[in-house]
Amino acid sequence: MSRIKCVAAAAFLALSFIFPAASMAETRIRDVVDVEGVRQNDLVGYGIVVGLNGTGDSVRNSPFTEDTLSHMLERLGVNVQGEDIRPDNVAAVLVTATLPAFARNGSKIDVSVASIGDAESLEGGTLILTPLKAADNQVYAVAQGSVIVSGIDVQAQGARETRGTPTTGAIPEGASIEQEIDFDFNQRHNVVLALRSPDFTTAARIEDTINAGFGGRVATMRDPGTIDLDLSPLAGSPARVLAQIENLPVEVASPARIVIDEKSGTIVLGEDVTISKVAIAQGNISIKITESPVVSQPNPFAAGETIVLPRSEIQIGQTGDNSIALLESNTTLSQLIAGLNALGVTPQEMADIIRSMSAAGAIHAELVIR
Numbered sequence: 001m002s003r004i005k006c007v008a009a010a011a012f013l014a015l016s017f018i019f020p021a022a023s024m025a026e027t028r029i030r031d032v033v034d035v036e037g038v039r040q041n042d043l044v045g046y047g048i049v050v051g052l053n054g055t056g057d058s059v060r061n062s063p064f065t066e067d068t069l070s071h072m073l074e075r076l077g078v079n080v081q082g083e084d085i086r087p088d089n090v091a092a093v094l095v096t097a098t099l100p101a102f103a104r105n106g107s108k109i110d111v112s113v114a115s116i117g118d119a120e121s122l123e124g125g126t127l128i129l130t131p132l133k134a135a136d137n138q139v140y141a142v143a144q145g146s147v148i149v150s151g152i153d154v155q156a157q158g159a160r161e162t163r164g165t166p167t168t169g170a171i172p173e174g175a176s177i178e179q180e181i182d183f184d185f186n187q188r189h190n191v192v193l194a195l196r197s198p199d200f201t202t203a204a205r206i207e208d209t210i211n212a213g214f215g216g217r218v219a220t221m222r223d224p225g226t227i228d229l230d231l232s233p234l235a236g237s238p239a240r241v242l243a244q245i246e247n248l249p250v251e252v253a254s255p256a257r258i259v260i261d262e263k264s265g266t267i268v269l270g271e272d273v274t275i276s277k278v279a280i281a282q283g284n285i286s287i288k289i290t291e292s293p294v295v296s297q298p299n300p301f302a303a304g305e306t307i308v309l310p311r312s313e314i315q316i317g318q319t320g321d322n323s324i325a326l327l328e329s330n331t332t333l334s335q336l337i338a339g340l341n342a343l344g345v346t347p348q349e350m351a352d353i354i355r356s357m358s359a360a361g362a363i364h365a366e367l368v369i370r
Helices: 002-018 063-075 200-214 238-245 333-342 347-359
Strands: 026-028 033-035 041-050 090-099 108-115 126-133 139-146 152-155 160-163 168-177 190-195 219-223 226-230 249-251 257-261 266-269 278-281 284-291 294-296 307-309 312-319 324-327 366-369
Touching: 041 063, 041 139, 063 090, 090 126, 090 139, 090 168, 108 126, 126 168, 190 200, 200 219, 200 226, 200 238, 200 249, 257 347, 266 347, 347 366
Parallel strands: 257 366
Antiparallel strands: 026 249, 033 190, 041 090, 041 126, 090 108, 108 168, 126 139, 139 168, 152 160, 190 226, 219 226, 257 266, 278 324, 284 312, 294 307
8 A cells, every 4th residue: 555655656746747737727719619600511522543553443343433434535535335445544432522611712622532442552543533522512622633642552472461551542732622612701790609528617718708808798608518709899800800719818627537448558537537535456367278189099990080189278366466555535546547557557457447446436537438
Protein backbone atom coordinates (compact mmCIF):
# COMPACT_ATOMS: atom_id res chain seq x y z
CA MET A 1 0.00 0.00 0.00
CA SER A 2 2.69 2.49 0.97
CA ARG A 3 4.77 1.59 -2.06
CA ILE A 4 1.93 2.42 -4.44
CA LYS A 5 1.23 5.70 -2.66
CA CYS A 6 4.89 6.78 -2.67
CA VAL A 7 5.51 5.86 -6.31
CA ALA A 8 2.21 7.42 -7.38
CA ALA A 9 2.97 10.69 -5.59
CA ALA A 10 6.48 10.89 -7.07
CA ALA A 11 5.28 10.11 -10.58
CA PHE A 12 2.42 12.60 -10.29
CA LEU A 13 4.77 15.36 -9.14
CA ALA A 14 7.05 14.64 -12.09
CA LEU A 15 4.13 14.76 -14.53
CA SER A 16 2.85 17.98 -12.95
CA PHE A 17 6.29 19.57 -13.46
CA ILE A 18 6.34 18.62 -17.14
CA PHE A 19 2.66 19.38 -17.84
CA PRO A 20 1.44 22.21 -15.58
CA ALA A 21 -2.24 22.13 -14.67
CA ALA A 22 -4.54 24.33 -16.72
CA SER A 23 -7.76 24.44 -14.74
CA MET A 24 -8.72 27.77 -16.33
CA ALA A 25 -7.86 26.83 -19.92
CA GLU A 26 -9.77 28.91 -22.43
CA THR A 27 -10.50 28.44 -26.10
CA ARG A 28 -12.16 30.45 -28.81
CA ILE A 29 -15.89 30.19 -29.44
CA ARG A 30 -15.21 29.20 -33.06
CA ASP A 31 -13.49 26.01 -31.87
CA VAL A 32 -16.49 24.69 -29.93
CA VAL A 33 -19.50 25.73 -32.04
CA ASP A 34 -20.80 25.43 -35.60
CA VAL A 35 -22.79 28.16 -37.33
CA GLU A 36 -26.12 27.00 -38.69
CA GLY A 37 -26.09 27.16 -42.48
CA VAL A 38 -22.31 27.30 -42.74
CA ARG A 39 -21.51 23.71 -43.60
CA GLN A 40 -19.75 21.50 -46.09
CA ASN A 41 -21.51 19.40 -48.72
CA ASP A 42 -20.44 15.95 -49.88
CA LEU A 43 -20.03 15.25 -53.58
CA VAL A 44 -19.78 11.92 -55.38
CA GLY A 45 -19.28 10.82 -58.98
CA TYR A 46 -18.62 7.76 -61.13
CA GLY A 47 -15.75 7.69 -63.57
CA ILE A 48 -12.93 5.65 -65.05
CA VAL A 49 -9.17 5.69 -64.59
CA VAL A 50 -7.06 4.93 -67.65
CA GLY A 51 -3.36 4.37 -68.26
CA LEU A 52 -2.89 1.55 -65.76
CA ASN A 53 -0.02 -0.88 -66.29
CA GLY A 54 -2.14 -4.00 -66.74
CA THR A 55 -3.69 -3.66 -63.28
CA GLY A 56 -7.18 -2.57 -64.36
CA ASP A 57 -10.56 -4.30 -64.17
CA SER A 58 -11.23 -7.59 -65.91
CA VAL A 59 -14.18 -7.68 -68.30
CA ARG A 60 -15.55 -10.89 -66.81
CA ASN A 61 -15.84 -9.56 -63.25
CA SER A 62 -16.46 -5.88 -64.07
CA PRO A 63 -18.62 -5.61 -67.22
CA PHE A 64 -19.69 -2.08 -66.29
CA THR A 65 -16.14 -0.88 -66.96
CA GLU A 66 -16.40 -1.92 -70.61
CA ASP A 67 -19.83 -0.27 -70.95
CA THR A 68 -18.55 2.98 -69.47
CA LEU A 69 -15.53 3.00 -71.76
CA SER A 70 -17.71 2.34 -74.80
CA HIS A 71 -20.11 5.19 -73.96
CA MET A 72 -17.21 7.58 -73.37
CA LEU A 73 -15.58 6.71 -76.70
CA GLU A 74 -18.89 7.16 -78.53
CA ARG A 75 -19.31 10.63 -77.02
CA LEU A 76 -15.83 11.43 -78.32
CA GLY A 77 -16.83 10.34 -81.84
CA VAL A 78 -15.33 6.83 -81.83
CA ASN A 79 -17.74 4.11 -82.98
CA VAL A 80 -17.07 0.91 -81.01
CA GLN A 81 -20.44 -0.81 -81.39
CA GLY A 82 -20.03 -4.52 -81.97
CA GLU A 83 -16.36 -4.39 -81.09
CA ASP A 84 -14.91 -6.75 -78.48
CA ILE A 85 -13.12 -4.37 -76.12
CA ARG A 86 -11.03 -6.07 -73.47
CA PRO A 87 -8.73 -3.45 -71.96
CA ASP A 88 -6.67 -4.26 -68.90
CA ASN A 89 -5.52 -0.72 -68.25
CA VAL A 90 -8.92 0.78 -67.31
CA ALA A 91 -10.65 0.73 -63.92
CA ALA A 92 -14.07 1.96 -62.79
CA VAL A 93 -13.89 4.21 -59.74
CA LEU A 94 -16.02 6.25 -57.39
CA VAL A 95 -14.84 9.82 -56.89
CA THR A 96 -15.68 11.68 -53.68
CA ALA A 97 -15.03 15.25 -52.60
CA THR A 98 -16.20 17.86 -50.09
CA LEU A 99 -17.60 21.19 -51.25
CA PRO A 100 -16.59 23.83 -48.69
CA ALA A 101 -18.95 26.50 -47.48
CA PHE A 102 -18.94 29.69 -49.59
CA ALA A 103 -16.93 27.99 -52.37
CA ARG A 104 -16.89 29.99 -55.59
CA ASN A 105 -16.77 29.05 -59.27
CA GLY A 106 -13.31 28.13 -60.44
CA SER A 107 -12.01 27.18 -56.99
CA LYS A 108 -10.08 23.92 -56.67
CA ILE A 109 -10.88 21.12 -54.21
CA ASP A 110 -9.21 17.79 -53.44
CA VAL A 111 -10.83 14.53 -54.53
CA SER A 112 -10.46 10.90 -53.47
CA VAL A 113 -10.63 7.98 -55.88
CA ALA A 114 -11.52 4.37 -55.00
CA SER A 115 -11.84 1.35 -57.28
CA ILE A 116 -15.20 -0.47 -57.36
CA GLY A 117 -14.11 -3.32 -59.64
CA ASP A 118 -11.40 -5.95 -59.36
CA ALA A 119 -8.51 -3.67 -60.34
CA GLU A 120 -5.26 -4.54 -58.60
CA SER A 121 -3.81 -1.03 -58.45
CA LEU A 122 -4.55 2.53 -59.58
CA GLU A 123 -0.89 3.52 -59.65
CA GLY A 124 0.04 5.56 -62.70
CA GLY A 125 -3.57 6.08 -63.77
CA THR A 126 -5.38 9.21 -64.90
CA LEU A 127 -8.96 10.04 -64.00
CA ILE A 128 -11.03 11.06 -67.01
CA LEU A 129 -13.44 14.03 -66.76
CA THR A 130 -15.95 13.08 -64.03
CA PRO A 131 -18.93 15.20 -62.90
CA LEU A 132 -19.48 15.33 -59.13
CA LYS A 133 -23.04 15.56 -57.81
CA ALA A 134 -24.56 16.42 -54.44
CA ALA A 135 -27.62 14.93 -52.75
CA ASP A 136 -29.92 17.05 -54.96
CA ASN A 137 -28.46 15.32 -58.07
CA GLN A 138 -27.00 18.59 -59.32
CA VAL A 139 -23.44 18.82 -60.68
CA TYR A 140 -21.31 21.15 -58.58
CA ALA A 141 -17.78 20.19 -59.62
CA VAL A 142 -15.83 18.35 -62.31
CA ALA A 143 -12.79 16.19 -61.51
CA GLN A 144 -9.87 15.11 -63.68
CA GLY A 145 -6.17 14.48 -63.22
CA SER A 146 -3.41 12.02 -62.33
CA VAL A 147 -4.13 9.73 -59.40
CA ILE A 148 -1.60 9.66 -56.56
CA VAL A 149 -1.50 6.25 -54.84
CA SER A 150 0.25 5.73 -51.51
CA GLY A 151 -0.01 1.93 -51.50
CA ILE A 152 2.09 -0.50 -53.50
CA ASP A 153 1.44 -4.00 -54.84
CA VAL A 154 4.45 -6.06 -56.00
CA GLN A 155 3.99 -9.53 -57.50
CA ALA A 156 6.35 -12.30 -58.53
CA GLN A 157 5.89 -15.89 -59.59
CA GLY A 158 5.92 -17.25 -56.07
CA ALA A 159 5.26 -14.24 -53.86
CA ARG A 160 3.19 -11.10 -53.53
CA GLU A 161 3.70 -8.11 -51.25
CA THR A 162 1.13 -5.37 -50.65
CA ARG A 163 1.69 -2.24 -48.59
CA GLY A 164 -1.14 0.19 -47.94
CA THR A 165 -4.15 0.23 -50.26
CA PRO A 166 -3.14 0.55 -53.94
CA THR A 167 -6.78 0.57 -55.09
CA THR A 168 -7.43 4.01 -53.57
CA GLY A 169 -5.81 7.32 -54.35
CA ALA A 170 -6.18 11.08 -54.31
CA ILE A 171 -5.92 14.02 -56.68
CA PRO A 172 -4.88 17.21 -54.89
CA GLU A 173 -6.91 20.12 -56.26
CA GLY A 174 -8.24 17.68 -58.83
CA ALA A 175 -11.74 19.16 -59.14
CA SER A 176 -12.96 22.57 -60.27
CA ILE A 177 -16.15 24.03 -58.84
CA GLU A 178 -18.68 24.68 -61.59
CA GLN A 179 -21.74 25.69 -59.55
CA GLU A 180 -22.08 27.69 -56.33
CA ILE A 181 -24.57 27.09 -53.55
CA ASP A 182 -26.89 30.06 -53.31
CA PHE A 183 -26.49 31.32 -49.74
CA ASP A 184 -26.34 35.03 -48.82
CA PHE A 185 -25.10 35.13 -45.25
CA ASN A 186 -25.28 38.92 -44.90
CA GLN A 187 -29.06 38.83 -45.34
CA ARG A 188 -29.46 36.94 -42.08
CA HIS A 189 -29.94 38.82 -38.85
CA ASN A 190 -30.73 35.80 -36.67
CA VAL A 191 -27.94 33.24 -36.43
CA VAL A 192 -27.89 29.98 -34.50
CA LEU A 193 -24.73 28.58 -32.88
CA ALA A 194 -24.70 24.81 -32.36
CA LEU A 195 -22.31 23.38 -29.76
CA ARG A 196 -20.34 20.39 -31.00
CA SER A 197 -20.49 18.88 -27.50
CA PRO A 198 -23.73 20.07 -25.86
CA ASP A 199 -23.22 21.16 -22.27
CA PHE A 200 -25.29 23.44 -20.01
CA THR A 201 -22.28 25.09 -18.40
CA THR A 202 -20.42 25.77 -21.63
CA ALA A 203 -23.54 27.13 -23.34
CA ALA A 204 -24.21 29.48 -20.41
CA ARG A 205 -20.61 30.73 -20.47
CA ILE A 206 -20.80 31.40 -24.22
CA GLU A 207 -24.02 33.36 -23.72
CA ASP A 208 -22.49 35.46 -20.94
CA THR A 209 -19.28 36.06 -22.91
CA ILE A 210 -21.08 37.28 -26.03
CA ASN A 211 -23.47 39.55 -24.10
CA ALA A 212 -20.62 40.99 -22.06
CA GLY A 213 -18.52 41.60 -25.16
CA PHE A 214 -21.25 43.56 -26.97
CA GLY A 215 -22.89 45.14 -23.93
CA GLY A 216 -26.41 43.98 -24.71
CA ARG A 217 -28.76 41.05 -25.04
CA VAL A 218 -27.27 39.56 -28.21
CA ALA A 219 -27.09 35.87 -27.29
CA THR A 220 -29.84 33.72 -25.78
CA MET A 221 -29.27 30.15 -24.64
CA ARG A 222 -32.07 27.96 -26.00
CA ASP A 223 -30.79 24.59 -24.74
CA PRO A 224 -27.40 23.03 -23.88
CA GLY A 225 -26.57 22.67 -27.57
CA THR A 226 -28.08 25.81 -29.12
CA ILE A 227 -27.49 29.56 -28.74
CA ASP A 228 -29.58 32.11 -30.67
CA LEU A 229 -27.93 35.34 -31.83
CA ASP A 230 -29.87 38.51 -32.65
CA LEU A 231 -27.55 40.60 -34.82
CA SER A 232 -30.10 43.18 -35.96
CA PRO A 233 -29.29 45.86 -33.31
CA LEU A 234 -25.53 45.62 -33.95
CA ALA A 235 -23.65 47.81 -36.37
CA GLY A 236 -21.88 46.20 -39.28
CA SER A 237 -22.65 43.25 -41.51
CA PRO A 238 -23.60 39.90 -39.92
CA ALA A 239 -20.40 38.35 -41.29
CA ARG A 240 -18.31 41.07 -39.64
CA VAL A 241 -20.10 40.72 -36.31
CA LEU A 242 -19.77 36.93 -36.34
CA ALA A 243 -16.04 37.29 -37.01
CA GLN A 244 -15.79 39.20 -33.73
CA ILE A 245 -17.96 36.73 -31.84
CA GLU A 246 -16.11 33.58 -32.90
CA ASN A 247 -12.77 34.91 -31.60
CA LEU A 248 -14.04 35.66 -28.09
CA PRO A 249 -12.35 33.42 -25.45
CA VAL A 250 -14.54 31.11 -23.40
CA GLU A 251 -13.82 28.53 -20.71
CA VAL A 252 -15.08 25.11 -21.83
CA ALA A 253 -16.43 22.75 -19.18
CA SER A 254 -14.85 19.35 -19.77
CA PRO A 255 -16.90 16.34 -18.63
CA ALA A 256 -15.51 13.80 -16.19
CA ARG A 257 -15.00 10.95 -18.63
CA ILE A 258 -12.69 7.96 -19.04
CA VAL A 259 -12.23 6.39 -22.48
CA ILE A 260 -10.70 2.91 -22.71
CA ASP A 261 -9.74 1.45 -26.10
CA GLU A 262 -9.23 -2.24 -25.42
CA LYS A 263 -7.84 -2.97 -28.90
CA SER A 264 -4.90 -0.60 -28.66
CA GLY A 265 -4.65 -0.47 -24.86
CA THR A 266 -5.16 3.31 -24.82
CA ILE A 267 -6.63 5.00 -21.73
CA VAL A 268 -7.69 8.66 -21.83
CA LEU A 269 -9.07 10.36 -18.72
CA GLY A 270 -10.48 13.81 -18.13
CA GLU A 271 -9.11 16.33 -15.69
CA ASP A 272 -12.15 16.33 -13.39
CA VAL A 273 -12.19 12.57 -12.76
CA THR A 274 -12.19 11.83 -9.02
CA ILE A 275 -12.24 8.63 -6.96
CA SER A 276 -13.57 7.73 -3.53
CA LYS A 277 -11.82 5.71 -0.85
CA VAL A 278 -11.44 2.17 -2.14
CA ALA A 279 -9.28 -0.94 -1.67
CA ILE A 280 -7.80 -2.69 -4.70
CA ALA A 281 -6.33 -6.21 -5.03
CA GLN A 282 -4.91 -7.21 -8.40
CA GLY A 283 -3.44 -10.65 -9.19
CA ASN A 284 -2.10 -11.98 -12.48
CA ILE A 285 -3.24 -15.46 -13.52
CA SER A 286 -0.98 -17.25 -15.98
CA ILE A 287 -2.25 -20.20 -18.05
CA LYS A 288 0.30 -22.36 -19.90
CA ILE A 289 -0.80 -25.07 -22.35
CA THR A 290 1.80 -27.50 -23.70
CA GLU A 291 1.10 -29.84 -26.60
CA SER A 292 3.17 -33.06 -26.84
CA PRO A 293 1.56 -35.31 -29.46
CA VAL A 294 2.54 -39.00 -29.46
CA VAL A 295 2.80 -41.10 -32.65
CA SER A 296 1.42 -44.67 -32.34
CA GLN A 297 2.53 -47.18 -34.97
CA PRO A 298 1.48 -50.84 -35.44
CA ASN A 299 3.99 -53.67 -35.04
CA PRO A 300 5.97 -54.82 -38.10
CA PHE A 301 3.90 -56.87 -40.59
CA ALA A 302 0.76 -56.18 -38.49
CA ALA A 303 -2.47 -54.72 -39.83
CA GLY A 304 -3.19 -51.20 -38.60
CA GLU A 305 -2.67 -47.51 -39.19
CA THR A 306 -0.26 -44.96 -37.82
CA ILE A 307 -2.12 -42.41 -35.73
CA VAL A 308 -1.18 -39.33 -33.72
CA LEU A 309 -2.48 -39.20 -30.16
CA PRO A 310 -2.86 -35.75 -28.58
CA ARG A 311 -1.12 -35.11 -25.26
CA SER A 312 -1.95 -31.76 -23.63
CA GLU A 313 -0.71 -30.37 -20.34
CA ILE A 314 -2.36 -27.32 -18.75
CA GLN A 315 -0.65 -25.37 -15.97
CA ILE A 316 -2.43 -22.58 -14.12
CA GLY A 317 -0.38 -20.35 -11.87
CA GLN A 318 -0.49 -16.92 -10.35
CA THR A 319 2.24 -14.33 -10.53
CA GLY A 320 2.64 -10.83 -9.21
CA ASP A 321 1.95 -9.18 -5.88
CA ASN A 322 -1.52 -9.89 -4.46
CA SER A 323 -1.38 -7.27 -1.71
CA ILE A 324 -4.34 -4.96 -1.24
CA ALA A 325 -3.79 -1.26 -1.98
CA LEU A 326 -5.90 1.21 -0.01
CA LEU A 327 -6.52 4.50 -1.80
CA GLU A 328 -7.60 7.48 0.28
CA SER A 329 -10.45 9.72 -0.82
CA ASN A 330 -8.07 12.58 -1.73
CA THR A 331 -6.16 10.42 -4.23
CA THR A 332 -6.75 11.47 -7.82
CA LEU A 333 -7.06 9.06 -10.69
CA SER A 334 -3.99 10.56 -12.35
CA GLN A 335 -1.96 9.67 -9.25
CA LEU A 336 -3.30 6.12 -9.39
CA ILE A 337 -2.42 5.76 -13.10
CA ALA A 338 1.06 7.19 -12.55
CA GLY A 339 1.66 4.79 -9.66
CA LEU A 340 0.45 1.75 -11.63
CA ASN A 341 2.64 2.75 -14.57
CA ALA A 342 5.67 2.99 -12.28
CA LEU A 343 4.95 -0.52 -10.97
CA GLY A 344 4.83 -1.95 -14.49
CA VAL A 345 1.10 -2.67 -14.68
CA THR A 346 0.03 -3.38 -18.26
CA PRO A 347 -2.65 -1.26 -19.97
CA GLN A 348 -5.03 -4.24 -20.02
CA GLU A 349 -4.67 -4.74 -16.26
CA MET A 350 -5.06 -1.00 -15.75
CA ALA A 351 -8.28 -1.03 -17.78
CA ASP A 352 -9.59 -3.94 -15.69
CA ILE A 353 -8.83 -2.03 -12.48
CA ILE A 354 -10.62 1.10 -13.71
CA ARG A 355 -13.60 -0.94 -14.90
CA SER A 356 -13.88 -2.70 -11.55
CA MET A 357 -13.57 0.59 -9.64
CA SER A 358 -16.35 2.06 -11.77
CA ALA A 359 -18.57 -0.96 -11.07
CA ALA A 360 -17.93 -0.48 -7.34
CA GLY A 361 -18.98 3.17 -7.59
CA ALA A 362 -15.54 4.46 -6.59
CA ILE A 363 -14.91 6.44 -9.80
CA HIS A 364 -17.09 9.47 -10.36
CA ALA A 365 -16.95 9.77 -14.13
CA GLU A 366 -18.53 8.47 -17.31
CA LEU A 367 -16.80 5.29 -18.48
CA VAL A 368 -16.61 4.78 -22.27
CA ILE A 369 -15.25 1.42 -23.45
CA ARG A 370 -14.49 0.82 -27.12
